[in-house]
Amino acid sequence: MNNFRIWAPAAQQDVQLCLDDTTVPMQAEQDGWWSADVDASPGARYAYRVDDNDERPDPRSLLQPDGPHGRSEVVDLGAHDWQDEAWRGVPLSDAVIYELHIGTFTEEGTLDAAIDRLDHLADLGITLIELMPVAAFPGTRGWGYDGVNLFAVHEAYGGPLALQRFVDAAHAKGLGVALDVVYNHLGPSGNYLPVFGPYFTDRHHTPWGWAVNLDGPNSDEVRRYLIDNALMWFRDFHLDALRLDAVHALIDDRAVHFLEELAAETDSLADVLDRPLLLIAESDRNDPATVAARAGGGTGGLGLHAQWADDLHHTWHVLLTGETQGYYADFADPDALVKSARTPFFHDGTWSSFRGRHHGRPVDGEITPGDRFVASLQTHDQVGNRATGDRLSHLVSPGRLAIGAALMLTAPYTPMLFMGEEWGASTKWAYFTDHEDPDLARAVSEGRRKEFAEHGWSEEVPDPQEASTRDSSVLRWDEIEEPVHRALLDWYRTLIALRRNVPDLRDPSLTSGSIERDGDLLRIRRGEHEMVANFGDEPARVDHALHVLAAFEASMDAGGHMVLEPDGVVLLGPNAA
Known part of the structure; x- marks a missing residue:
């Protein structure tokens, strides 16, 4: 016997369950809930009808085989035979994140096809795979940020059982899995939540339209809807982390913010499951309170575990490319690079010309370690939101790519790669959609x-x-064997291994490093280790008394000195790793 339950306080008369060829009246419960106990096997199709209106899919549907406008399908999440009993999770301090989009990671664009590439990620040294959103959306191809069925796994990717298989296979390779979830808005097509209840409010507004109702009348159940979604991914799909999209757009005037409540319940589940469960925020606020510990009386932070630090991306992008248009303008300030060694936020209360106001708050490095901030050279946003989807590999030399990798992987922050970055992929990654509404x-x-x-x-x-826009964004795995791509891949692999094995290079302290320019040479110190990069147009000799741990576009001269070619980089340390 299956218990079908739906929260539908908008119903004025009744709610009916449409199951295969039958219609079943549902019983009213307290607080706007309706239920019906009916036999239904996996694969059965169902929907709900409120007050004799058109039938609509389940807001908690796990699979939409015919898309968000069709009926939901009954799924048994307990059918998968999990093999990861020994899996103990990924501590944030060990995380090297790899962001990927299932639909373009392989030509097939499915979760099952992605399993075949897990060995590549494990060999690279990745510890946490971050999947871009998989919530069901109209059409077959897209970025996923217009999802409308938050509990469902997109049919074109393989559905929920395929995601369980992917996570199980990843854990078997020693890889954790994170999922990008979008709680701040739903897509414009196929969003039927208002049919059932006040999931949205006009009291607040977002850049994408309706704001989610987190603090108005009936918002208790809306918050429960989102928190239950998060806990489902951890509990039923064995995920290790969630990346929370644009949390600054989760507008909540309550004393206990939704994110604080979500963090508390996530930590409680982590205790039950006996493994770390991470919440990683995307936030535009540059506020360390996002990751500060929760405390009683409203005096603490939100208690999330990490947040993206776009200022680091902007600083490194300007250094490597010289681009200073738009929001990159402020990061041409030489102090931006110097500050990046000791704080993730260049704008920490400083004037932001792009915003036309002061922005951000300082990070106290004595209290908040650097690994609470995710650093990147490329992300889906920074690549895909360029006009043609050009990657960093289309803008700079292989040597500059290597310098960027060294900057990121020797920094005190949690590093994140974007798929294909590790070999300087030649394929662009553009913005693509498959909207069915003409x-x-x-x-x-x-x-x-x-x-x-x-x-x-x-x-x-x-x-x-x-x-063709999606098709041209699919990674070309065969190019890994080409010499230029292979050299960069080896460099990334070497740097990640050094980061894992050398304490200085994974030390999250924001007080133990420094950056300085010495003519055309950039020198970065991390404890007893040093990285030197040549930004000049001529070879540069580097005098040093340290051991060469790794070098790119560099060689030794007859006198035993390290010579860096233009855009060459060397990592030095007291001992061989």
Whole structure:
């Protein structure tokens, strides 16, 4: 016997369960809940009808085989025979994150196909795979940030059982799995939550439309909906972390913020499961309170475990590329690079010309360690939101890519790679969609073209709706064997191994490092170790008394001195690792 339950306080008369060829009246319960006990086997299709209106899918559906507009499918999450009983999770201090998009990681674009590439990630030294959103959305291809069925795994990726297989296989390789979840908004097509209840509010607004109702009337159940979703991923899919999209858009005026409540319940489940469960925030606020510990009386932080630090990306991007347009302008300040050794936030109360105001709050390195901040050279946002989806490998030399890798992987922060970065992938990664609503599809295509036309890019911007835009974004795994790509991959592998084995290079202290420019040479010190990079146009000799741990585009001269070619880099230490 299956218990079907639905929260539908919007119902004025009744709620009916439409199961296969039958219609079952549901019984009203307290607080807007309705239920029905009916036999239903996995694979059965069902939907709900509120007050004799059109039938709509279950807000907690696990699978939408015909897309978000069709019926839900009954799924037995207990059917998978888990083999990861010995899995103990990934501590934040050990995390090397790898962000990937299932639909373009392989040509097939499925979770099962991605399993075949897990050996590559394990050999690289990755410890935590971060999947971009898998919540069901209309069409087959897209980034996933317009998902509308938060509990369902996108059918084109393989559905929920495929995600369980992927996580189990990853754990067998020693790899944790994180999932990007979007709680701040739902997509514009197939969002039927308002049919059932006040999931959204006009009291607040977001850049994407309706704000989620976290603090208005009936918001208790809305918060419960999101928290139950998070706990499901940890409990039923054995996930190790969630990346929370744009938490600054989770507007909540309550004394106990939704994120604080979510963090408390996540920590409680971690105690039960006896393994770390991580919440990693994307936040535009530059506020260390996001990851500060919770405390009574509202005096503490939100208690999340880590947050993205985009200021680090911007600082390194300007250094490597010289681009200073838009929000990169402030990061041309030489102090940005110097500050990056001791704080993740360049804007820590300073003036932000892009925002036209002061921004951020200082991080106290004595209280908050650097590993609470995720550092990256490339992400889906920073690559895909460029006009043509060009990666860093399209902008700079292999030597500059190697310098960037050394900057990130010797920093006191938690490093994150974007898929293909490790070999300087030649494929661009553009913004792509598959909206089925013709008006929405047209608006997206025209909007994208208009957005970049102001900057002179209109002739080159790929149409998001064209299937070729997705296809050209798929990684080309065969190019790993090409010499230039292989050399960069070996460099990444070497740096990650050194980070794992050399305490200085994984030390999260924000007080033990420094960065300085010495002419064309950039020198970064981390404890007893030093990285030197040549930003000049001529070879540079590096005098040192340390052991060479790793070098890229460098050699020894006849006198035994290290010579760095332009864009060459060397990592030095007191002993061989």
